[in-house]
Amino acid sequence: MSTIERLRRRSEFLAVTDGRRFHTERMTVQGQLRPVSDETAPAGLRIGFTITKRVGHATERNRIRRRLRAAVSAVAPGAPTTVPADVVLVARRPALSVDFETLKGDLARALSIVTRPQDPNRKPSSRRGGKPRKAGERTASPGLAPGAPLPNPCDGSPDGQ
Template sequence: MPMSKIETLAKRPDFLRAARAGRAPAPAFLLQARKRQADEGVDPDLVRIGYTCSKKVGNAVARNRAKRRLREIARAVLPLEGRPGWDYVLIGKANDTAARPMGDMKQDLSRALQKVHR
């Protein structure tokens, strides 16, 4: 599969639309995914990804660490397995996102992507 161009979600409405769409739980995070509509004015070849961690994950230091880990697995997996025209949101989980080994998290993301694309 070709490498997809990846862009980061920044606007709240994009996160809210993803929250209403498909989801796939994984041990260390929750993946939300939605196929964008053609009329949204976004490059249809883009894969867009957002990251979020609530205060349940911990203080600012813990949330930032969790988001760094989520960004790292997305950087490794999404260019190969993300689908153009889709938006994804990774949501960190308290304790689990920081503790799970990175290799396992990458495999979890692959499985979660396969689930939402079914």
């Protein structure tokens, strides 16, 4: 069984933001599968922790980090460590006071979801719901020819201001 490595560089954390996400009240888990052909990275699971200053003072952030590391080591025997994936745990304040069993359950569910292989038949979804526009490009309005300038709603009369 391979071990779980740590993410350490900023570029590794940023690369994970394009992957899947799993949200709970206590944390957000981001995960992305790595290509198998990447020889420089280890074959197993790599995990990084993000606890922002917004969560609390340094002692509280360190305690949350220690709790998350302990939860990862407790969940590790059942975690998909053979899958080449990077995972980032973004902690929230409730992770400090929640029951440890709940934290482990959230983490186990999250790891199974964010490290699941992508369905090859599924089309990629767009968050915006459409094709991104270029800067300055306008959408077509009904009744106007494409490329025609949009009418100015101000006819020069005072508007009461």
